[in-house]
Amino acid sequence: MRFRWVLFLILIIILSPVIFKPGSVDAQENVQGERFKIVEKTFIQFTWRLVSRDGRGICTVKIDHEGFPTNNETLAACVIDLEKLGPAVTPFPEGTPQPTSTPINLNQVFLETYWVFESSQEVTTTTKVKIPDMIVNIYAPGLPVSAPYIVIKAIEPYSEFHISRIAGTINNDPFECLSDQCIVPLIQDARIKFWAESSFGDQSQTITATARSYISNNFYNVRITTIDRKIEFTDSCRQIWSGTAYGESPDWVVFPESP
Known part of the structure; x- marks a missing residue:
């Protein structure tokens, strides 16, 4: 089992363009805003x-x-x-309905x-x-796998430009992929920060996610348990019915911190 896990992990690293860097990979400053x-x-x-x-x-x-x-x-x-070419309208005495001006007849004007x-x-x-903002997201494999990993994908909506790099840290260890997709192997449960960069010259917002894995029937199941896009969740239905409906938001509208 251990040999198969190591072999699969090596295969992922070879096939994936992910690069684990010994130094640091930092998000650029002052590159967000209107595109x-x-x-x-x-x-x-x-x-x-x-x-x-x-x-x-x-x-x-x-x-x-x-x-x-x-x-x-x-x-x-x-x-x-x-x-001004139309006939002048003489106003009626105050307190009585006022006359309306005659609509412009362009055909008559052109004559x-x-x-x-x-x-x-x-x-x-x-x-x-x-220019639309870049779209960046993180995914877990949908089925049990022999070795745990996550996939980060980025899309540049504007056809004249492309995703030049995906970078971030996994448990503070930096990584980068010089493409629009990044397959990142997991050694353990991980806190992942990542962002995408475009040939337009800017980068997306930094996203933070937590990935967890567990073994079942000799296979790994990977789950993304939290994801932070720096967007505060609001119950839009509750806002609409504010002052009319009462009570707390149901549990299903809140993304869980852990499974």
């Missing part, structure tokens, strides 16, 4: 002026495509100026106006795009 990238877009901007039949300028519309401005673009840029092309120019805009 975003700046996206630049360059396009040709066309400027049109809406003019009445008597040559009076009504408003100016800027668009990013060839052709005349659409009805929606015209309304967005000229709604206040177009309202009495025409477009004048003013200019075109190249415009560059910058947009701040939010």
